Amino acid sequence: MDVFEAMGTCRAMRHLTPDPVPEELIDRVMWAATRAPSPGNTQGWDFVVVTDQARRAAIGAAVREAMGDRVSRMTHHDRTSRLMLEGTQNLIDTLGAAPVIILVCGPVIYPYDAPREQFTWSALYPAAQNILLAARALGLGTVFTSLFRAAEPAIRAELGIPEEIRIAALIPMGWPAREFGPVNRQPVERFVHRDGWEGVKRHHGPPL
Amino acid sequence: MDVFEAMGTCRAMRHLTPDPVPEELIDRVMWAATRAPSPGNTQGWDFVVVTDQARRAAIGAAVREAMGDRVSRMTHHDRTSRLMLEGTQNLIDTLGAAPVIILVCGPVIYPYDAPREQFTWSALYPAAQNILLAARALGLGTVFTSLFRAAEPAIRAELGIPEEIRIAALIPMGWPAREFGPVNRQPVERFVHRDGWEGVKRHHGPPL
Numbered sequence: 001m002d003v004f005e006a007m008g009t010c011r012a013m014r015h016l017t018p019d020p021v022p023e024e025l026i027d028r029v030m031w032a033a034t035r036a037p038s039p040g041n042t043q044g045w046d047f048v049v050v051t052d053q054a055r056r057a058a059i060g061a062a063v064r065e066a067m068g069d070r071v072s073r074m075t076h077h078d079r080t081s082r083l084m085l086e087g088t089q090n091l092i093d094t095l096g097a098a099p100v101i102i103l104v105c106g107p108v109i110y111p112y113d114a115p116r117e118q119f120t121w122s123a124l125y126p127a128a129q130n131i132l133l134a135a136r137a138l139g140l141g142t143v144f145t146s147l148f149r150a151a152e153p154a155i156r157a158e159l160g161i162p163e164e165i166r167i168a169a170l171i172p173m174g175w176p177a178r179e180f181g182p183v184n185r186q187p188v189e190r191f192v193h194r195d196g197w198e199g200v201k202r203h204h205g206p207p208l
Numbered sequence: 209m210d211v212f213e214a215m216g217t218c219r220a221m222r223h224l225t226p227d228p229v230p231e232e233l234i235d236r237v238m239w240a241a242t243r244a245p246s247p248g249n250t251q252g253w254d255f256v257v258v259t260d261q262a263r264r265a266a267i268g269a270a271v272r273e274a275m276g277d278r279v280s281r282m283t284h285h286d287r288t289s290r291l292m293l294e295g296t297q298n299l300i301d302t303l304g305a306a307p308v309i310i311l312v313c314g315p316v317i318y319p320y321d322a323p324r325e326q327f328t329w330s331a332l333y334p335a336a337q338n339i340l341l342a343a344r345a346l347g348l349g350t351v352f353t354s355l356f357r358a359a360e361p362a363i364r365a366e367l368g369i370p371e372e373i374r375i376a377a378l379i380p381m382g383w384p385a386r387e388f389g390p391v392n393r394q395p396v397e398r399f400v401h402r403d404g405w406e407g408v409k410r411h412h413g414p415p416l
Contacts, residue, residue: 001210001211002209002210002211002345003209003210003211003214003240003341003342003344003345004236004239004240004342004345006211007240007243007244007338007341007342008243010243010245012245012249027396028212030396030399030400031212031396032211032212032215033399034393034394034396034399035215035216035218035391035393036215036337037218037220037337037340037352039354040292041220041288041292041392041393043393043394043399045399046399046401046405047399047400047401048401048402048403048404048405048407049400049401049402049403050402050403050404051402051403052403055403055404080249084248084249117325117326118325118329121326121329121330121333122329122333122352122354122376122377124333125329125330125332125333125334125337126333126334126336126337126340126352128334129244129245129333129334129337129338130215130337132245132334133211133215133341134211134212134215136211137210137211137212144245144330144334146247146330158404159403159404159405160404160405160406161405162405165405168330169330183243184249185242185243185249185251186242186251188235188238188239188242191238191241191242191251191253191254191255192238192255192257193254193255193256193257194256194257194258194259195256195257195258195259195260195263195367196256196258196263196366196367196368197254197256197367197368197369197370197373198368199256
């Protein structure tokens with residue numbers, strides 16, 4: 001799949017079917033993850049890929065217990081927010097049934113004279129983005145979440161993740177139960193400053 | 209260009225020609241940047257895109273003054289390290305001549321009960337990764353750097369970037385003066401833990 005098409009239609013997929021994902025596709029996604037850049041090419045990342053049914057159920061139960069109906073009770077200001085919150089609540093309720101759960105994590109590395117944690121994130125989030133795009137290119141749905149926060153001690157214990165390892169994202173992956181389609185974003189020119197912060201916010205052409 | 213091909217050949221391009229980049233291509237890259245995910249779709253990012261020659265020269269001079277020959281004097285343990293350090297020194301010496309310099313930055317946002325800074329990075333680094341991949345798909349070279357750190361006050365002053373805005377990356381972009389090709393990475397199975405940290409590190413298939 002074309003790079004721009006994958007980026008433009010990589011909707012957060014909060015509804016997944018429980019159908020299994022072939023190992024070959026998981027391999028391709030993890031290959032993609034490890035093509036990301038990292039400071040000084042240190043490759044300071046680890047991926048815990050969970051397909052074991054009992055372990056997925058345990059992670060799902062821990063998140064569900066910690067989150068409950070919290071999200072469904074949140075305020076929504078418009079239709080888009082309402083759909084996002086409904087989707088997130090669905091994800092919380094069904095997380096354990098997602099056929100693959102990927103935890104993007106890694107050690108705190110310190111290659112140069114810079115903030116340690118930030119260097120870690122600067123390797124892990126690009127790798128996470130590659131996971132999302134590679135999955136999309138294969139027709140697999142994913143959603144970038146921080147749901148691990150709600151139940152981090154329980155998830156660490158279940159998977160044996162060492163204390164010194166940071167977790168950047170929890171990404172459920174599976175076959176989409178909703179349509180892929182254009183992502184919902186504000187106009188590009190709101191974010192593009194030309195030649196300086198107060199410069200004209202320029203964007204010339206149509207998106208594709 | 210295919211998603212996997214772009215990821216697999218997205219070498220850090222530390223040698224760029226000074227030839228200008230058409231505005232239409234800059235637009236497509238910035239469109240791609242803003243397709244990235246962000247917490248609660250907050251889109252908490254700003255991109256300062258510098259093509260003005262005087263401003264690029266000022267940024268290049270500030271970095272060059274701060275860094276000098278520091279990188280070329282660093283130890284290299286093997287051929288790969290040596291080439292990377294030589295490339296980085298070249299980049300420092302020629303930064304002002306890169307036709308486009310993109311600063312990926314954004315405000316600290318705080319959508320939920322989580323570490324503020326980390327949420328900021330979790331939006332900015334995926335957007336930065338989209339810039340790299342979109343540029344690669346268009347035949348443009350980029351390199352993810354933190355070179356802004358060396359001269360951050362001078363660069364902020366030159367571009368008028370407000371104090372409360374974080375900078376995540378400085379990305380020079382232009383036509384490559386070296387070949388694209390497979391990125392240099394350790395075997396995937398070193399990073400993939402199956403069903404738990406101590407699980408067998410599995411990776412079945414060939415990369416593509």
